[in-house]
Amino acid sequence: MQPLVASNARVKDARKLSRRSERFERRLFLADGPKAVEGALEVPGCVVEVFATEAATQQYADLASVAPQWTVVEDRALASLSDSVTPAGVVGLCRFLDRPVEHALDAARLVALCADVRDPGNAGTVIRCADAAGADAVVLAGHSVDAYNPKTVRASVGSLFHLPVAIEPDPAVAVRAAQAAGLQVLAADGAGEVDLDHADELLAAPTAWLLGNEAWGLPTELAELADHRVRIPIHGRAESLNLSTAAALCLYASARAQRR
The missing domain is CATH 3.30.1330.30 (Ribosomal protein L30/S12)
Structure with missing residues (x-):
């Protein structure tokens, strides 16, 4: 043929x-x-x-x-x-592979919850990082990029198929669903009151990391729904970290604490 x-x-x-x-x-x-x-x-x-x-x-x-x-x-x-x-x-x-948020969060101990993440490369890399850290699910909430965008799929390097992915139009609903599932929600926030380097006891609990938009981060009203706001210490002169880099640091910090 x-x-x-x-x-x-x-x-x-x-x-x-x-x-x-x-x-x-x-x-x-x-x-x-x-x-x-x-x-x-x-x-x-x-x-x-x-x-x-x-x-x-x-x-x-x-x-x-x-x-x-x-x-x-x-x-x-x-x-x-x-x-x-x-x-x-x-x-x-x-x-399509996505499932309802409640199903994706069922019995989860570590979750990446992305709110209004627009860059497909970042979204795919977060999915890949979550997979590598042993996370149980990824939630793409609000106006986040399509999980099935070709660049997102490619950036995940196959990880899109390894763990549950949920899509939720309302980030606040996703946060409350995570809390209802028994997860503490930790907002990754440069102005957070908790330092990631000194949070092992906190991180040992089942956790959903709330990650914001690449350009403007988390809206105040959404960050306030989190149980704690956690900052990644910056020791040099960089103003901030790339979203996927921040996600990797947060997810791996939780994975390490949960496995002790």
Whole structure:
């Protein structure tokens, strides 16, 4: 069978998922690259179809052997499905994975709760950091970037498929849901009253870290809903930390304290 071309109806239909509205209407998204496809294939029922070039089909024969449908496409067709500068040759068509906040928080001990995080690279990296720190879930709340944005999926390097992700339009609802689930909510705040370096006793408890927008942080009214506000000490002259860096420090501090 000949590889599908870029003008093929199935390829064109998949390409429409570059638009957020299309993704949410159909509850489908594209996972670009072998790591993402490998992670997606580990989740039963997640992958609908995998598009791959002839070269990638040979290179990733192990993935092809377990995919529900593996479709060979021309290089140009694959490139039209990827937003990467140098496509890896494999793109998965996947079903949405998010679950209700209450389900994602059930029995959780460590959670990243992102409020109005707009940068897809940051959101994907937070998901990756949460996965690496052994967190139980990530919540994207408010006007946060779409979890299924191609850049978010790619930045998570497969971690999107490793832990529950919830989407909640109202950050205050997400905070209260975390508290109702038995988690203390700690707001990462440069003006916080608690120093992260001296908070091990606090951090040992089940925790949801509340992380704000890259540019303006947490709104006062949202930060006030948290049980405590925690600052990361800055010993040099930097004004602040990148969101994903701050998330990594907070999550790992909690992971260390909880595992003692």
